[in-house]
Each structure stands twice: as C-alpha cells, then as structure tokens.
Amino acid sequence: MALRFEAVVVGAGPAGLAAAIVLARAGVEVVIFERGEHPGSKNVMGGVLYRHPTEAVVPGFYREAPLERPVVEQRLWLLTDDAALTLGYKNTVFGAEPYNAFTVLRARFDRWLAAQAVAAGALLINETVVEDLLWEKDRVVGVKTGRAEGDVRADVVIIAEGANSLLTQKAGLKKDGINTNQLAVAVKEIIALPREKIEDRFNLEEGQGCTIELLGDATKGMMGTAFIYTNKDSLSVGVGVLLSSLIRRRLNPNDLLEHLKSHPMIRRLLSGGEIREYQAHLIPEGGYRAIPRLYGNGVLVVGDAAMLVNGIHREGSNLAMTSGLLAAQAVLAAREKGDYSAATLARYRDMLEESFVLQDLKKYQDAPFFFDQNPHFFILYPQLLSRAAREFLTVDNVPKREKQKRIWREITAERSRIQLAGDLYRLWKVMG
Numbered sequence: 001m002a003l004r005f006e007a008v009v010v011g012a013g014p015a016g017l018a019a020a021i022v023l024a025r026a027g028v029e030v031v032i033f034e035r036g037e038h039p040g041s042k043n044v045m046g047g048v049l050y051r052h053p054t055e056a057v058v059p060g061f062y063r064e065a066p067l068e069r070p071v072v073e074q075r076l077w078l079l080t081d082d083a084a085l086t087l088g089y090k091n092t093v094f095g096a097e098p099y100n101a102f103t104v105l106r107a108r109f110d111r112w113l114a115a116q117a118v119a120a121g122a123l124l125i126n127e128t129v130v131e132d133l134l135w136e137k138d139r140v141v142g143v144k145t146g147r148a149e150g151d152v153r154a155d156v157v158i159i160a161e162g163a164n165s166l167l168t169q170k171a172g173l174k175k176d177g178i179n180t181n182q183l184a185v186a187v188k189e190i191i192a193l194p195r196e197k198i199e200d201r202f203n204l205e206e207g208q209g210c211t212i213e214l215l216g217d218a219t220k221g222m223m224g225t226a227f228i229y230t231n232k233d234s235l236s237v238g239v240g241v242l243l244s245s246l247i248r249r250r251l252n253p254n255d256l257l258e259h260l261k262s263h264p265m266i267r268r269l270l271s272g273g274e275i276r277e278y279q280a281h282l283i284p285e286g287g288y289r290a291i292p293r294l295y296g297n298g299v300l301v302v303g304d305a306a307m308l309v310n311g312i313h314r315e316g317s318n319l320a321m322t323s324g325l326l327a328a329q330a331v332l333a334a335r336e337k338g339d340y341s342a343a344t345l346a347r348y349r350d351m352l353e354e355s356f357v358l359q360d361l362k363k364y365q366d367a368p369f370f371f372d373q374n375p376h377f378f379i380l381y382p383q384l385l386s387r388a389a390r391e392f393l394t395v396d397n398v399p400k401r402e403k404q405k406r407i408w409r410e411i412t413a414e415r416s417r418i419q420l421a422g423d424l425y426r427l428w429k430v431m432g
Helices: 014-025 051-055 106-120 166-169 195-201 244-251 253-260 315-335 349-356 356-363 367-373 380-393 401-412 420-431
Strands: 003-010 030-033 048-050 069-077 084-089 101-103 123-125 130-136 139-145 151-159 182-194 207-214 226-229 234-241 272-286 299-300
Touching: 003 014, 003 139, 003 420, 014 030, 014 315, 030 106, 048 315, 051 234, 051 315, 069 123, 069 380, 084 380, 101 207, 106 123, 130 151, 130 166, 151 166, 151 226, 151 315, 182 244, 182 253, 234 253, 234 272, 299 315, 315 349, 315 356, 349 356, 367 420
Parallel strands: 003 030, 003 151, 030 123, 069 207, 151 299
Antiparallel strands: 048 101, 069 084, 069 101, 130 139, 139 151, 182 234, 182 272, 207 226, 226 234
C-alpha cells in the first residue's frame, strides 16, 4: 500500500516550508519532498528576506536564524554606459529590533527553516522528485515520486516547486508550456570580500547591510533589474530580464552579468572579490494576470509556482511566506470540516485577495506589459536624466538659465522618440 499523510508539500522553499511549519504545529501529518540534496541547495533568490511575514511563521526567528545583514539602506541607481543617477534611503532604525529586512544566503537559511518544520513534526525527504499527481476521478489524492514504490497518498497536496511548475500544469490549474513574457531569467554570483571592505565601500557601520537595485544600462535597456546585496563577507550580484527579451535580442544572461560587473560605477565595488558561487533561475514576472488557478480538489499552489512575485517592488520572499501561511490556514479549515474539495479550499484564494499579496499584484497588473512595450523607460530616459544632471552640475561660468535651455533642447530633440507628458501620464496610471 502507498504511504499516507494528511498533507504533502512539494518543494522546500520559503512558501512550502511556511505551509509545513504551520500545519505540523497544528498536529497535521505532513511530508515535504525536496528535489535537492538539502533545502536551499537548488533554491535561488536575490537575497532579501523580510522580517514581518517571516515572523508570522517563526516568531523571533532573527535571534537564531543564519541571517547575513539587516538592511539599513536601500538604493536605486539609473545607469547609462558611464554614469549613475542615484536615489536612496537610509535609516539606522532598520538596524535594530524588530528590523525590517535582512540579506540571506538560501543554502543556509532554507536549511535552518526546514529544521523548524522538522522540529514541529514534519517529515522532510530530500533528493526526491515528485513526477506526477495521483488522482481519483477529478480529485488529487497524492503524488507519484521518482523513488521505488514512491506513491504517497494525502488529503491535500501543496505545490511549491517554483516558477516553471509542471505539477500546476498537471493539476489542470495552468496552461501547458512556458510563456516567455511572464518569466525572467536571473543569474547571480556570490563574490567573497572581507567584511571590513564591504562596510567601507558601501559606507556601512559594522554588521549593517545595504541593497542596490540597478536599472537602465545594467540590463542593456531590457525590462528587468540588476542588484548588489551585501552579505557578511560576500556580495550577491545578479541581473534578471524577461525571457522573451533575451530571446528577441539573442543574448546570453551571463553576458549581461559580465556587462554589469564591468560598468565603471560597479567595478570598484567588486574589486578584489573572489567568485564563490554561480546560480541561475526563473522568476515569475507576469504579475496578477499570470496567476494560475490557485486551488482544486485536494490541491493548492503557493509561492513562485503561483506566480506570486511583485517585481516592481522587489518582493518575493514575503509573498511566498504569506501564501504558504494562508494555504496552511485554508487546509486547517478544510481539515476541521473533513472536506478538501475545491469549494472549501477556495478560501485560500479569498484570503490572498484580502491580504496585501493580491491587492498589491492587482494594483500593478498592467506594469509588466507596459514596461515590456516601452523600453525607452530603460534606455532613453536614463540617458536624458544623466545628460541633464551633467549639464546642470558642470560649473563652467554658463548662466543657469542657459543651462536650463540646453537641457530643454535636449529633451525636445527627442520628440520623435518620446512624448514626455503622455509617458508620464501613462506611467502614473500604471503605477497607481
């Protein structure tokens, strides 16, 4: 006979582990299948973990979890080929309890989070691929693994296997195939540097962290972002762009990363560093419109598998943790009723709609398409802003009124390529 649990979780990332922890603490018999050697060995994200949603799952986690640095400063750089227009916010309040966000390395943090699930009573099985779902008529009743006699039956299956979720397709909750306009390819390196050099180069006090998001030349004008995050004794450096843009431009994502690292504004930050790891993964970028059906008879979808990433605000781990928490709460309500039908599990979608997760994604639902169709926001506008700043900040005895005229002439010279007022209005509409 097949093994039986009350719940099966497929994937030991933040979403799946959050669901498993909540369920196990409530006394649910839950098993987690992870395809990697251990949780975190296959999991990749930029590297920012948010305190509030994580603490909702593991109260006080930051006192013992393997975190890197609390983020006290967030910067945004608009790059041209030789310059950077910068914006940032720094507050030492973010460097003390209860904190706001941390940089993390998934290989360490996910392993620790999985240990919390195991301590709560969940069973973790590594190096196991879930190949298919088990069905009885129109109801999911378990999973089929790649192990011998690997069928495992359950009242409910929670799919948390990442962006390109084949099980979500097999459950009939998402169309087959990859939509290249809804997925980004991201590549990332972990570059070792002494902690004192990191703190000196990023103007940080001991133990503090900083993030830099980079637009414009960082992605060669394609829709996407690059980033630099400070860890204890390393930097997480990466870039991600829409898969459709890479295909259209016939570019290799690794070439984009090398392009970023060679930028004159970036080189010094990385100088002397040693590459320790290279990682690549897919990121959901379709927003609200790309979300699959999130529930069915005996099945729920969470995290990246549910396309729950807010690329506009660089948020993913918080949506993942919250979706796992809410999925577990929906399962507990179904368990109490003894009914795991789609009608009962639909409460999960309702809770997501009531939370910030779908409210934020719905607010920015037009943004992915808008920026994909208007690449001049990543190319022309950074160039114009850079030229305007250079003109205005160059002290050469030219009256400021004349400088303002020169800047305006630069802008009006591009009227054939842009409509400034119209673009600003459309941007305001898209960004709410």
